[in-house]
Every structure is written in structure tokens, then in C-alpha cells.
Amino acid sequence: MAEGHLTNAEFFTKLAALLDTNRDKGHGSVYLTQKRMTYSSDVAPSPTKVADDPLWDTHPENPLPVIVRASNTKEDKAKDGSRRDKPKEKFSTIVQPDELDRFYVRYAETCKAGMSALKKRDRTKRKKDKRKKAKTDGEKKG
Amino acid sequence: MPHISTSSEWLAQSSLLVKAYPRTTRVSSKYSVLSPKVSKVSKSRKKAAAAGSEPAAAPVSDDASATPTRLNIATFTLKTYDPDSGTCLKYQTNKAAEVGRLVGSLGKLARVMAALPEVVEDLNAPIDQTGTHTPVPEGTGKDVKVGDAKGPPGGGAAGGGKKKKKGKK
Missing domain, CATH: 3.30.720.10 (Signal recognition particle alu RNA binding heterodimer, srp9/1)
Structure with missing residues (x-):
């Protein structure tokens, strides 16, 4: 990636901003990805190593960092002029193993705050169901 | 997929x-x-219009600006x-x-x-009841563990309490 990785704190501010712009826009997608951070030596192990231990990557000596990426989608110009071309926005951060727990607590908070278009818990519906039930029961009795 | x-x-x-x-x-x-697709929007508007007096019909009045976000x-x-x-x-x-x-x-x-050890046995743990026991697990001796194993089948909250006391002693 061209622009390098962000620190965890920077990542959260940018992620919050990304989710906010998505909300203002009213539509669109935000992608989040996580993956083990592998170094070049891990990517191409010597053939003897693989032959000795085919499952070499399942038990590394030390805990490895995890890379978390976030992005949105490219936007094309709309014919009616309501949208302009916007490039894809993407950024990433590397989370060290000892910071994972703290990172994910904040990650959950940021996501919960930002993903506001999802359905809220709907209590009115349950009440309606109860009423319906009561009605049907009443009909049966009556 | x-x-x-x-x-x-x-x-x-x-x-x-x-x-x-x-x-x-x-x-x-x-x-x-x-x-949503245009067809869906128009459909739901028709529905709302047909329903008439229901509160769901409210967005019809303020037209395109309100309806899409709602849908x-x-x-x-x-x-x-x-x-x-x-x-x-x-x-x-x-x-x-x-x-x-x-x-x-x-x-x-x-x-x-990251190849870190898993915190709790999140896959097979029957959630909170045994969760209270897990901080104690392998270090303190087998008595406690046996109690744990009996705990979930026993089921009742009272049984759990008794076992806790045993663990403390």
C-alpha cells in the first residue's frame, strides 16, 4: 500500500469519519478486513521446512500482528449530476498482539456508533404480536 | 457460497x-x-396510500426526501x-x-x-454459568474441576451456589 499504515488511534478517527460520510450520503458500503500480518520470510518458506513440517504456519514461535484494513467503494459520476467521481478511500493499521483486546473494544464501539442504519431493536412489533395473540385467544374463547 | x-x-x-x-x-x-429499487419504492408508497389512516402512511406527504432513507x-x-x-x-x-x-x-x-491462546473456551462453553468458574480452572486442583463438570447437567441456580462454596473452602 502506497501511503503506509496508520497508528491504531488514527485508524479509529478515520474509520469514524468514513462511517459518518457513509451516513451523510445515505447509501454506500464500508468494507473491513482483517488478516494475519505475514512477513516476506513467512510467505516463501524454504521447501525443506515445508517438507519437515507441513503445518508450519499453524504454530508460529511468537504471536503475530494482525492487519486491519478499511475501505469504501469508488463512486462514479451520476448522469443527473447528483454525484461526482470520488476515488476509493482505503487505509490500514497493524495491531500488535498485546493490543488486540484493547483494539477490538474500541473497534466495536466505533462500529456500533457508525452503523446506525441497521435496524434498531423494535419493541412496538412485539406489543402488536401480543395484541394479536390476545385477540385470537379471545376469539377462540368466544 | x-x-x-x-x-x-x-x-x-x-x-x-x-x-x-x-x-x-x-x-x-x-x-x-x-x-431500494425504484419499483420497491413505488410499491411501498401504494401500500401506504392504500392503508390510508395508518401511521405508516405519514412519509407519503413529504415525498422523495423522506421515503428513501426510511426504506x-x-x-x-x-x-x-x-x-x-x-x-x-x-x-x-x-x-x-x-x-x-x-x-x-x-x-x-x-x-x-495472531496465534494467541484463546481467552475462554468460547466454542463449547455454555456461557455465563461456567464462566464464573473459569478464572480458577487448572491451577487450583481437581476438586473444583469435578464440581464444574457436574455443574451444567445439574442445571439449577441453587446447585451452582453450593459448588461455589465448596470451591472457596
Whole structure:
């Protein structure tokens, strides 16, 4: 990636901003990805190593960092002029193993705050169901 | 591309996949808000108009500006994909209440990716009841563990309390 990785704190501010712009826009997608951070030596192990231990990557000596990426989608110009071309926005951060727990607590908070278009818990519906039930029961009795 | 119906099942399967292919597996999530199709909008308007007096009909009055946002379909999709084996596991929800828990399970998967030990036995633990016991587990001796094993089948809250006391002594 061209622009390098962000620190965890920077990542959260940018992620919050990304989710906010998505909300203002009213539509669109935000992608989040996580993956083990592998170094070049891990990517191409010597053939003897693989032959000795085919499952070499399942038990590394030390805990490895995890890379978390976030992005949105490219936007094309709309014919009616309501949208302009916007490039894809993407950024990433590397989370060290000892910071994972703290990172994910904040990650959950940021996501919960930002993903506001999802359905809220709907209590009115349950009440309606109860009423319906009561009605049907009443009909049966009556 | 299999869609898994429950999030716990998705977590269980995904963590197995991450354990098997820790180097190549990636977990991605997609939060997407889509404007509904034009046909859907007009349909729902007709419906609302037909319903008439119902409160759902309110947005009809203030037209295009209000209706699309109300009808927008937001989803949160989790996907575990391993390019080596070609395995793909998906789970999708539209409930805001689930986001916190799902991101928590992303955290659990991240721990597996980082090759850290799992915090609690999140896959087979019957949640809170045994959770109170887990901080004590292997170090303190076998008596406590036997109590634990008996705990869940016993079921009742009172039984749990007794076992706790035994553990303390």
C-alpha cells in the first residue's frame, strides 16, 4: 500500500469519519478486513521446512500482528449530476498482539456508533404480536 | 457460497478455518446501505396510500426526501475466506443489536490469527454459568474441576451456589 499504515488511534478517527460520510450520503458500503500480518520470510518458506513440517504456519514461535484494513467503494459520476467521481478511500493499521483486546473494544464501539442504519431493536412489533395473540385467544374463547 | 444462519455457528466454523489456514485466511465484513429499487419504492408508497389512516402512511406527504432513507436496506455481512482451500463462510444480519457481539467475535478470530491462546473456551462453553468458574480452572486442583463438570447437567441456580462454596473452602 502506497501511503503506509496508520497508528491504531488514527485508524479509529478515520474509520469514524468514513462511517459518518457513509451516513451523510445515505447509501454506500464500508468494507473491513482483517488478516494475519505475514512477513516476506513467512510467505516463501524454504521447501525443506515445508517438507519437515507441513503445518508450519499453524504454530508460529511468537504471536503475530494482525492487519486491519478499511475501505469504501469508488463512486462514479451520476448522469443527473447528483454525484461526482470520488476515488476509493482505503487505509490500514497493524495491531500488535498485546493490543488486540484493547483494539477490538474500541473497534466495536466505533462500529456500533457508525452503523446506525441497521435496524434498531423494535419493541412496538412485539406489543402488536401480543395484541394479536390476545385477540385470537379471545376469539377462540368466544 | 454458504450463508450460515446463526452467528455462533459462523464463529465456530470460521475459527476452525482460521486455525487450519492461519496464514491465508482473511475475515472481512461489509456494512452496506443500499437505496431500494425504484419499483420497491413505488410499491411501498401504494401500500401506504392504500392503508390510508395508518401511521405508516405519514412519509407519503413529504415525498422523495423522506421515503428513501426510511426504506434503505442496511446489512452487515461477515465473510471468512481462505484462498488456499477456497472455503468461504458468510453470515449476514440487519440488526443493530448484533454489531457489538459480532465485532467481539471478530476479535476472537483475530486472536486466533495472531496465534494467541484463546481467552475462554468460547466454542463449547455454555456461557455465563461456567464462566464464573473459569478464572480458577487448572491451577487450583481437581476438586473444583469435578464440581464444574457436574455443574451444567445439574442445571439449577441453587446447585451452582453450593459448588461455589465448596470451591472457596
